[in-house]
Amino acid sequence: MPTKRQALILTEIVRIYNETGQPVGSKTLMNQLPIQISSATIRNEMAALEEDGLIMKNHTSSGRLPSTSGYRYYLDYLLQPSVVSPQVFSTISQDFDRDFHEIDDIVKQSANILSNLTNYTSISLGPETINVTLTGFRLIPLGGDLVIAILATSMGSVESRVYRIPASISSDDLEKAVRIINDHLVGLPIDQVKQQLATEMPQLLTKYLHSPDGFLDMFGDVLRHAAAEHFYIGGRSNLLNSVQPDDLNRIKSIYQLLDKESVFPSLLDLRPNNDHQQSTDKPISVKLGDEFDNALLNDYGLITARYHVADHGEGIIAILGPTSMPYSQLIGLMQLFTDELVKKIYEYYNHFHDDS
CATH class of the missing domain: 3.30.390.60 (Heat-inducible transcription repressor hrca homolog; domain 3)
Structure with a gap:
């Protein structure tokens, strides 16, 4: 278990690496940390984090980057969701401000909005209910x-x-x-x-x-x-942004993965995993790398949010992107987005029943 100071250093390494894509060194941390610590002390704490498997060394530099275990610890214990800006909130409201003739239209639009906002691949599954007649x-x-x-x-x-x-x-x-x-x-x-x-x-x-x-x-x-369960995918091509251009076989395999209708429902399976703190009781959860059952996704993360629409059932929205996604921003966005999506679905059902 990391100390408070080690947890603070791990949080900064995750934040800086996610923002820059570059390994983080002790000098960079010394300038970024909210507390004053010597470079030597930071190096000692980084050595302890590396020994615990939470960060790892990049062979091309002296810096460190988060390991999958480091990301998991950060997500489970350290992450604080960011507040969504008024501009993003306005964009979501405007993109939902239209008449929808079927619930599937809302589900599809939610996938497109989320993909456009994040530049990642988004997945949207509409409310599922046993009360549909x-x-x-x-x-x-x-x-x-x-x-x-x-x-x-x-x-x-x-x-x-x-x-x-x-x-x-x-x-x-x-x-x-x-x-x-x-x-x-x-x-x-x-x-x-x-x-x-x-x-x-x-x-x-x-x-x-x-x-x-x-x-x-x-x-x-x-x-x-x-x-049938109708799910929609927005920004499919964004999934390839993390693939090296010369890795043609992997690009081909991921495209084939996107074309298989059975794949994405299996990705959204949130049964508890004994290897981490993930649970179906959490409204927002994250699956990382080797926690998938598909080696093609070892460098990816999946942020999944469940939402409830009373008697109309439960739906899911998700973001699939590289492991180094800005989780704090995205989870804050998902919290707001699910609230707006639920409002729109309620609005649709109220209008539907008024007209029926």
Whole structure:
């Protein structure tokens, strides 16, 4: 456990290194520390920090830089979030000051705002709730054997997809099937709709359709897309800013990583890690380097903030960037940003329910 003086020196090393990208020497610290300490004393304290594995030597200079363990100690025990400037607050307010027609539009906009403010890659996942219900289902003929299926939920989202109807299903049968869906499933939570789709509905629809399989496949598909977790990524290319230009293989691998829809939800997994103090109980948490399950991200950090929107569920926003991100500024920003995002989501739901 570092002493108070060692903790102060570690904090300054993190701050200076994050700002300059250069290893920090004793003379620089002597001029920057808020207390007066001799250069020799600073070197002794730096030696102790290095022995504890919290800082490490850069082979090209006599300076030191934080190790992953040093960053972890700083994040868990020493960090003080910065106050967001009025200019940044104004930018966030202006970028959210527009009408949104779906909750996904707000989620997508939040990723873009956060990426533009930080110049890092941002990830946004909308509120997830078990209380979302089916509010309506329609089929609109497009000509020939094509129809557009439209499914609406209580969270204000509307999913529409085009399907080819089997020749064995007549238009009258389709109308009957849609009526059955609306009579029996509208108002039920999505999870119950899925359950009935697999149990009771096939038998019920068989009374009206010679073969309900084609219709059930179509309804099940549009329901699955409507209920899927929608996450958005802003500033994808910013993730490459920390990659050396000549490391072409790594650049290619990271681009492939960004294209895999299964990757980012796994990055946002905040289950407690026994190696550090991270917990799902924290509204804002940070994952570093080898704490990821992917070696491609060893030089990166992920700042994740959870937000709650009462009955509408819980969402996530995150920033993915180099390990040497200015955490104090970014965590202060995330605290403010989640408050503004929650206000906008509440505003949307209040407006949605007023109009419904």
